[in-house]
Amino acid sequence: MSAVLHPAIARVTARIAERSRTTRDDYLARMSAARDAGPYRYRLSCSNQAHGFAASGQDKAALRRGRGGNLGIVTAYNDMLSAHQPMEHYPSLIRMAARNAGGSAQVAGGVPAMCDGITQGRAGMELSLFSRDVIAMATAVSLSHDCYDAALMLGVCDKIVPGLLIGALGFGHLPVVFVPAGPMPSGIPNPEKAKVRQRFALGEAGRDELMDAEAASYHAPGTCTFYGTANSNQMLMEVMGLHLPGTAFVPPGTPLRDALTVAAAEQALRITALGDDCRPLAHTIDEKAIVNALVGLAATGGSTNHTLHLVAVARAAGILIDWNDFDELSRATPLLARVYPNGPADVNHFEAAGGMGFIITQLLDAGLLHEDIACVHGGNLRQQARQPFLDGTRLDWRDPPAQSRNTGIVRPASAPFDAEGGLRVLHGNLGRAVVKVSAVAPQYRQHEAPAKIFASQEALLAAFKAGALGGDFTAVVRGQGPRANGMPELHKLTPTLAALQDRGQRVALVTDGRMSGASGKVLAAIHVTPEAADGGALAKLRDGDLIRIDAEAGTMDVMLDQAQWQAREAQPLDLAGNQSGMGRELFGLMRNRVGPAERGACALFADDA
Structure with missing residues (x-):
């Protein structure tokens, strides 16, 4: 049974819905018209279609006949980002899964993916935030061939997930499932790393000692393990229902991670307009899902970057939010997690202590999240809290732990670290x-x-x-x-x-x-x-x-x-x-057009009220 919704959650949700009525209605009308037009590839000319399946090998016959769903893969793979390097072989896995399920899959396009950890303090960092808007546009270009019944977004890190989501919302008539890669193994303890950095700043540690500490922290394929923007992204995908349940923090290179990637492809095919449980992105991302994101951010002490990104994401769905919404929800939400830099633990420790399954359940039971959102897995948010496991070779899910396994990392809503959020x-x-x-x-x-x-x-x-x-x-x-x-x-x-x-x-x-x-x-x-x-x-x-x-x-x-x-x-x-060098001269149009921080620091919607 669902808990009674907290008054602040209900109040802010209603306020956002009222504020967004015109823009949201306009967005939904555009998405409805696109959906009613039906699968696009059935209406393409013979020349269009031949171009679209010319290199599709064993999937060519299925694409030519137009039978079965076709998945568009938008990938942020590169092997310079540790978080994205595991995605190199995902398209092959997804194509196989789609084929076995009676459908097909194609890489629709790639998007840029830069690492803030590499550009910190360098001129390239001045391109970082704008890369989100570039990623959104690249996602739109990828899906613009109109050949897909659903889309899979392969991305993890800072600007990449928000950019993929903003771009995908332009195609909100399609179901969209996000497919992450998971965190790298834990390295040296975060407090130890922080101490070496401080000692280096004071001149008490040399470059070799600092390099040893950094290399022992960032040391393998997978997402950096501190709770920064990348891992906050993964939390948001869970509370907004855009992942298969419990997908966020499963390590890369494991049978369970591969099984979840296969299952994401299979589920995307189940929820297209070709079946009777269509779950278009436009209806997954609604006012309730956005409020869930704001609450999840507050409850876990997530990245401040999302006070920019979530504003832009919401606007792409016709939903208008501002910092007052963040503030009011944070003051109503208890702080349930302490993960570095908010504490010594990393995301692997967080997952072992109960992870997102425990956090979601606690927030639902306290009436702090909307349970009735259209999650891509086909159920509601309480089912999103389930945790995946392999029973032999069969993928299954179990209920999350009822109690925290480590109250120094995650706590129940009845005994939080702080009565208010982060x-x-x-x-x-x-x-x-x-x-x-x-x-x-x-x-x-x-x-x-x-x-x-x-x-x-x-x-x-x-x-x-x-x-x-x-x-x-x-x-x-x-x-x-x-x-x-x-x-x-x-x-x-x-x-x-x-x-x-x-x-x-x-x-x-x-x-x-x-x-x-x-x-x-x-x-x-x-x-x-x-x-x-x-x-x-x-x-x-x-x-x-x-x-x-x-x-x-x-x-x-x-x-x-x-x-x-x-x-x-x-x-x-x-x-x-700051105007040129390292590509900065190419971004002058964005600097001139970009809106203010509270409106998402976005160049795509700068003219909107």
Whole structure:
């Protein structure tokens, strides 16, 4: 029996539905018209069809006759990303599974997949956020041949899953199943890795020691094991019902992972319009699924990047959400998980402790998730909580554990780590921002200290090396928003600021840039909007201005007389060094068109209200 829905969940869901009525109705009407037109390949000309199956080998006859469902595979495979390297052989496995089920499958196209872990602190990071929109467009190009009855999305990491989903929603008349690869084995403990990084920042560890630690952490095929954006993506696919149940954190290269990939292909064929249980993506991703995503993010202390990505994903489905929705739901949702950087455990430990099955069940029983969403597996969200296993060679599912196997990693809703979730929204005369409080100890959630202004993270690190960061201060790194330079992550600041905090200084960060899913233990007000390059207040700040942040109250202000503050003029930003090199000149159209952070920092929907 379903639990009574929590009043905040019901209230926010209703508010989103009302706010989105016009855009959602328009989206559904477009998807309905596309679905009513029927499978496209049956209406293609002979020349169109011949092009489409010319290289299909043993599937050519089936495609020519038009019998059985045809799956379009959109893959983000490359062998530079550890998370995506296991997907090299997925298309062969999927084609075989589809053929055995009476259908067929074709790789519809590939999308770019870059690694933020490699581009951190480099010029290439300024392409990272915009790669999400490129991936969405590449997904649309892949599916534009109109030859498919359903689609499988092969992707895991940061911008890749949101980009695949945004692009796929343009083809929301089709069923879409996401197929992940799973995490790499656990490496060195995360606290040990963090300590080496801090010691290196302080000059107490050499490059060889740092390289040894990093290589022992990121060491095998599979997703990085900390709970950053990539693994937050996998959590979201579970609570929105886009995975087969329990798929997220099954390791790559195992019989169970292969069985789940085969089962995803088989299930995609079952839910096409050719059968009588069609589950188009447009109806899987509705207001309830989006609210589930916001709750899951809060309950697990997930990546702050999703305060951008989920806004853009929802908009692609005609659903309008904003940061107030994140904030209200986070305040109503208990924090049920502590996974690095919110604790010492990694996602393998999280899975062993009960994983998503335990978390989903706890949230459902507390009335904090919508159970009645159209999951791709054919059931509801409670069935999504089941955990897969192999009975010999047969794939099956069992109920999730009723109790946490490790209360230091996951806890029941009746005894959470915190009564509220991992995210807060800040507002004040500096604008609006996001802060991830799940990793920040309560004694550091209020901060008041003078500003030190920097034009880049490199400038801050140079000041640290020069010994110029003494005393308490608020680091303001501005000119890092989407219009300025593509909104890069500033993760290189984490070890330095953490080291200063550990030696007794009161420090915090305020920036219109990002800090990623790896936001750490230092209070960081990020995604400040309006950004400095778009008339935002950060451009008016001066060294020594007193800044007050209260993450509990949700405020962020410069402590100046109102008249004095309003009269102050913005300082010009020098962005000349961010316009070219490493491909940045090709992304000028996106920097010029992109919308603000609270609207998803998206160039695809920048003109929408």
